[in-house]
Amino acid sequence: xxxxxxxxxxxxxxxxxxxxxxxxxxxxxxxxxxxxxxxxxxxxxxxxxxxxxxxxxxxxxxxxxxxxxxxxxxxxxxxxxxxxxxxxxxxxxxxxxxxxxxxxxxxxxxxxxxxxxxxxxxxxxxxxxxxxxxxxxxxxxxxxxxxxxxxxxxxxxxxxxxxxxxxxxxxxxxxxxxxxxxxxxxxxxxxxxxxxxxxxxxxxxxxxxxxxxxxxxxxxxxxxxxxxxxxxxxxxxxxxxxxxxxxxxxxxxxxxxxxxxxxxxxxxxxxxxxxxxxxxxxxxxxxxxxxxxxxxxxxxxxxxxxxxxxxxxxxxxxxxxxxxxxxx
Numbered sequence: 001x002x003x004x005x006x007x008x009x010x011x012x013x014x015x016x017x018x019x020x021x022x023x024x025x026x027x028x029x030x031x032x033x034x035x036x037x038x039x040x041x042x043x044x045x046x047x048x049x050x051x052x053x054x055x056x057x058x059x060x061x062x063x064x065x066x067x068x069x070x071x072x073x074x075x076x077x078x079x080x081x082x083x084x085x086x087x088x089x090x091x092x093x094x095x096x097x098x099x100x101x102x103x104x105x106x107x108x109x110x111x112x113x114x115x116x117x118x119x120x121x122x123x124x125x126x127x128x129x130x131x132x133x134x135x136x137x138x139x140x141x142x143x144x145x146x147x148x149x150x151x152x153x154x155x156x157x158x159x160x161x162x163x164x165x166x167x168x169x170x171x172x173x174x175x176x177x178x179x180x181x182x183x184x185x186x187x188x189x190x191x192x193x194x195x196x197x198x199x200x201x202x203x204x205x206x207x208x209x210x211x212x213x214x215x216x217x218x219x220x221x222x223x224x225x226x227x228x229x230x231x232x233x234x235x236x237x238x239x240x241x242x243x244x245x246x247x248x249x250x251x252x253x254x255x256x257x258x259x260x261x262x263x264x265x266x267x268x269x270x271x272x273x274x275x276x277x278x279x280x281x282x283x284x285x286x287x288x289x290x291x292x293x294x295x296x297x298x299x300x301x302x303x304x305x306x307x308x309x310x311x312x313x314x315x316x317x318x319x320x321x322x323x324x325x326x327x328x
Contacts, residue, residue: 001021001024001025001026001027001059001060001061001062002026002027002028002029002046002049002050002053002055002059002060002061002062003017003018003021003026003027003028003029003061003062003064004028004029004031004046004061004062004063004064004065004069004072004073004076005028005029005030005031005063005064005065005069006030006031006032006033006065006066006068006069007030007031007032007033008033008065009033009064009065009066009069009091010028010030012091012131012134013064013091013131014028014030014064017062017064017089021062027049027053027055029045029046029049031045031046031069031072033068034068034221034222035068035108035216035221035222035225035226036220036221036222037068038068038071038072038106038107038108038221039107039108040107040116042072042107043072043075043076043107046061046072046073046076047076047080050076050080055080055084056081057081057082057083057084058084059084059085060084060085060086060087060123061073061076061077061080061084061085061086061087062086062087062089063086063087063088063089063090063100063122064089064091065089065090065091065092065095066090066091066092066094066095066099066139067090067092067094067095067098067099067100067226070088070090070095070099070100071099071104071105071106071107071114071117072105072107073086073105074086074088074103074104074105074120074122075105075106075107075116075117075118075120077105077120077122078105078117078118078120079118083120085123086120086122086123087122087123087124087125087126088100088122088124088125088126089125089126089128090125090127090131091128091131091132091135092131092132092135092139092142092143093132093135093139093140093142093143093144093146093147093177093181094139094142094143094145094146094226094227095143096127096129096132096143096181096185097143097146097147097150097180097181097184097185097188098143098146098149098150098184098188100122100125100127101125101185101188101189101192102188102189102192102196102202102205103119103120103121103122103192103196104117104119105117105118105119105120106118108221111217111283112213112217112283112284113213113216113217113221114213119196119197119198121196127181127185129174129177129178129181132172132177133172135172137170137263138225138263139225139227140169140170140172141170141227141228141231141262141263141264142225142226142227142228142231142264143227144162144166144169144170144227144231144262144263144264145208145227145228145230145231145234145259145262145264146184146227146230147162147169147180147184148162148231148234148255148258148259148262149205149207149208149230149234150183150184150187150188151300151301152207152208152234152238152255152297152300152301152303153187153204153205153207153295153297153301153302153303154187154191154204154301154303155183155187155301156299156300156301156302157301158183158187158301159258159300159301161179162180162258163254163258165179165180166258166261166262170262170263188205191204191205192205203293203295203305204295204303204304204305206295207233207234207237207295207297207303208230208231208232208233208234208236208237208295209230209233209284209295210233210281210284210292210294210295211229211232211233211236211237211268211277211281212226212229212230212231212232212233213229213233213280213284214272214277214280214281214283214284215229215232215233215268215269215272216229217280217283218269218271218272218276218277218280219269219272224265224269227264228264228265231259231262231264231265231266232259232264232265232266232267232268232321234255234259235255235256235259235266235267235321236268236317236318236321237294237295237296237297238251238252238255238256238297239252239256239317239320239321240294240296240309240313240314240317241296241297241298243313243316243317244296244306244309244313246296246297246298246299246304247296247297247298247299247300251297251299251300254300255297255300267321268321274315274318274319274321277318277321278314278315278318291307291308292307292309293305293306293307294306294307294309294314296309
């Protein structure tokens with residue numbers, strides 16, 4: 001067994017996890033922290049550690065950390081000796097509500113986020129909400145972006161409950177967080193079970209992500225947290241949904257206000273102009289031979305895959321984003 005973690009999480013939880021696994025033969029590797037290290041080079045250090053310690057196909061990898069650790073370790077598990085078991089032990093809210101569930105594994109390429117990866121399911125996901133007590137406020141807010149996203153795409157009642165309980169969620173209250181984690185995992189697991197390899201319905205889970213990934217690529221991975229970019233992406237998706245005639249202006253404002261109250265940016269960085277933003281969106285994995293496909297909202301709680309959005313309307317949303325206050 002090999003535990004993969006990072007330099008931030010290791011001092012907090014590595015010894016405790018090793019003690020829990022004392023009956024097993026356990027190695028570990030401590031990776032650098034941050035989205036900028038979610039690369040093939042980092043994956044190679046894990047492969048090297050596995051080979052040096054003579055791990056075979058019977059080994060199990062354990063990903064102890066946030067989304068970067070989980071995605072990288074999962075990718076290594078999917079490809080080491082053509083596939084070995086792995087377990088997710090997510091320690092951030094974003095990883096607990098989203099990235100640890102569903103079997104997407106990947107590393108980034110300088111020209112696009114998550115471009116090198118595999119669908120590969122973990123043997124299990126173990127969530128301990130106590131780990132959130134050491135989570136910085138900025139990281140907690142980043143996780144709330146995915147919580148808001150799940151309500152916005154699939155469950156209006158959940159979206160409204162997040163709105164009502166937002167103060168408790170931002171304060172780290174255990175009961176509120178446990179409820180949000182449970183419902184978010186329930187929503188995502190239901191979508192993934194119906195479409196594991198993202199041939200149809202699963203693409204709806206990317207609401208806000210085409211915009212968000214463009215921001216991350218432009219700014220350099222790690223400058224904006226993934227959840228911060230997704231938060232802005234949700235606001236922009238709601239704005240475009242309104243311009244396309246799907247979403248009411250009041251509901252678009254509800255999305256923007258909730259994202260802002262969660263402590264997340266509501267507009268892209270000023271340095272990212274509309275034309276460059278559009279170019280980067282065209283690098284997204286959801287671009288098909290027919291062009292850019294976007295996830296829009298017909299209503300809060302009702303998302304739809306949309307192709308053929310008029311360039312003029314998309315341009316209006318990108319231009320409107322340039323004029324917004326960057327932070328909520």
